[in-house]
Amino acid sequence: MRVNIGFEIHEQLATSTKLFCLSPTNYRDAEPNSNVCEVCLGLPGAKPMPVNREAVEAVVAIALMLNCEIVREPVYILRKHYDYPDLPSGYQRTSMPIGKNGELAGVRIWEVHLEEDPGKYDPTTGRVDFNRSGVPLVEIVTAPDMHSPEEAREFLKELVKVLRYTQRVREEGGTMRVDTNVSIEGGARVEIKNINSIRGAYRALKFEITRQKNLMRRGRAVKRETRAYLEAQMITRAMRTKEEAEDYRYIPDPDLPPLLITEEMIEKVRATLPEAPHLKERRFVEQYGIKSDDARIIASELELANAFEEVARVIPPQFAASWIRDEVKRVLEYNGITFRQSGITPAHLIELLQMVLRDEITLKTAKKVMELLPERRTSPRKIIEELGLKKLRDDSAVARACDEAIAENPKAVQDYLSGKKEALNFLVGQVMRKTRGRADPAKVLEMLRERVEGETGQDAGRSA
Numbered sequence: 001m002r003v004n005i006g007f008e009i010h011e012q013l014a015t016s017t018k019l020f021c022l023s024p025t026n027y028r029d030a031e032p033n034s035n036v037c038e039v040c041l042g043l044p045g046a047k048p049m050p051v052n053r054e055a056v057e058a059v060v061a062i063a064l065m066l067n068c069e070i071v072r073e074p075v076y077i078l079r080k081h082y083d084y085p086d087l088p089s090g091y092q093r094t095s096m097p098i099g100k101n102g103e104l105a106g107v108r109i110w111e112v113h114l115e116e117d118p119g120k121y122d123p124t125t126g127r128v129d130f131n132r133s134g135v136p137l138v139e140i141v142t143a144p145d146m147h148s149p150e151e152a153r154e155f156l157k158e159l160v161k162v163l164r165y166t167q168r169v170r171e172e173g174g175t176m177r178v179d180t181n182v183s184i185e186g187g188a189r190v191e192i193k194n195i196n197s198i199r200g201a202y203r204a205l206k207f208e209i210t211r212q213k214n215l216m217r218r219g220r221a222v223k224r225e226t227r228a229y230l231e232a233q234m235i236t237r238a239m240r241t242k243e244e245a246e247d248y249r250y251i252p253d254p255d256l257p258p259l260l261i262t263e264e265m266i267e268k269v270r271a272t273l274p275e276a277p278h279l280k281e282r283r284f285v286e287q288y289g290i291k292s293d294d295a296r297i298i299a300s301e302l303e304l305a306n307a308f309e310e311v312a313r314v315i316p317p318q319f320a321a322s323w324i325r326d327e328v329k330r331v332l333e334y335n336g337i338t339f340r341q342s343g344i345t346p347a348h349l350i351e352l353l354q355m356v357l358r359d360e361i362t363l364k365t366a367k368k369v370m371e372l373l374p375e376r377r378t379s380p381r382k383i384i385e386e387l388g389l390k391k392l393r394d395d396s397a398v399a400r401a402c403d404e405a406i407a408e409n410p411k412a413v414q415d416y417l418s419g420k421k422e423a424l425n426f427l428v429g430q431v432m433r434k435t436r437g438r439a440d441p442a443k444v445l446e447m448l449r450e451r452v453e454g455e456t457g458q459d460a461g462r463s464a
Helices: 053-065 149-166 198-217 263-272 277-288 292-298 302-312 317-335 346-357 363-376 380-387 395-408 410-417 423-434 441-463
Strands: 003-012 077-081 091-095 099-104 107-116 120-122 127-129 136-142 177-184 190-195 225-230 235-241
Touching: 003 149, 003 198, 053 099, 053 107, 053 136, 053 149, 053 263, 099 149, 136 149, 149 198, 149 277, 177 198, 190 198, 198 225, 198 235, 277 292, 277 302, 277 317, 292 302, 292 317, 302 317, 302 346, 317 346, 317 363, 346 363, 346 380, 363 380, 395 410, 395 423, 395 441, 410 423, 410 441, 423 441
Parallel strands: 190 225
Antiparallel strands: 003 136, 003 177, 077 091, 091 107, 099 107, 107 136, 120 127, 177 190, 225 235
């Protein structure tokens, strides 16, 4: 049974004011219904301002990054009518396509639109917060070119990466909303709403595909309908019969002139766009000779990719790539932040890695400093000096730590002598703990082996 999956993705644009008025868009920390005016409240007689130019340029940028053709003829702003508490005027304004016929990761992009966000309705309390009403959105409509939840998930990951690269969408995340259309050969198309994450889209598709297949196996028809994804239960539930376009009674908004996307605007926007992430990945492999997996992870964030290129001018690229993939990403993911939010700079990474390459610090120390950088946001050398983490050069101090570890762990010694060679690694760890990671692990291993095996030889001599 062939499955066909398509998406309508909505993401908020990073503008300071709303689409048709000057109300601010920073609604997250605002009191309910405080970032509003007569326009975004849809009050009688209120007329929208001309379309926010910053939002138009953002949609053009996104369309270009998705390899779309930009529509040159006048683009009308339409009223999309439907009755819901979060729409104060009874309709939502959405543009005709600004971009069309694009492609990303083998999935065709049918259309890219500009749209206004509705308010936020709480069905439990019946309350509506209109702070979000009028915030600019980009709407991306794909062809049904995905055929499994896994393919759909990978596409969404790639799309999120591209959107972030444009630096035209809201950085804080959690604003993406996904409607997905799914059908199985021989059945009707079903739309699923109320999906707010990539994980949610994957789970909703898994459930819905199973539901439709079970219906078809029992000889029952799959109805054309709209269903809601209930995240807490990871199921979909019927909402209403699927609407057709005519149900929305689209009409051009008589209060707004059509948009005209000029060549001047297109070229101005194009000049600001970064290299696309998939092209950057390919170039990193060819130019720097790094692994494709490393290139993919490094290119997952524009600022991280840019930092790598700065570091690779000074540090051997393979070493820099390995460090960024393993240690920098580990620290970012642990703290739940992006590289941009971390306060870590290319200069920090260069200084830290140079100290490793010059044998001034151990890798364990470097990892510890890496963990402290998002909090300290200062020179790695300064952190090392403040905490006394420079490499221990005093062989006598290392020898004392080895002797203490041997004396305190006779079982590990005995295990090693009985053939369990990994027991020596445990002793190395004890010495590294005693020296706060400042000792050279290779030197520690050598000293421990000499001492443990030497004691065995002495015992044999005494027995004779």
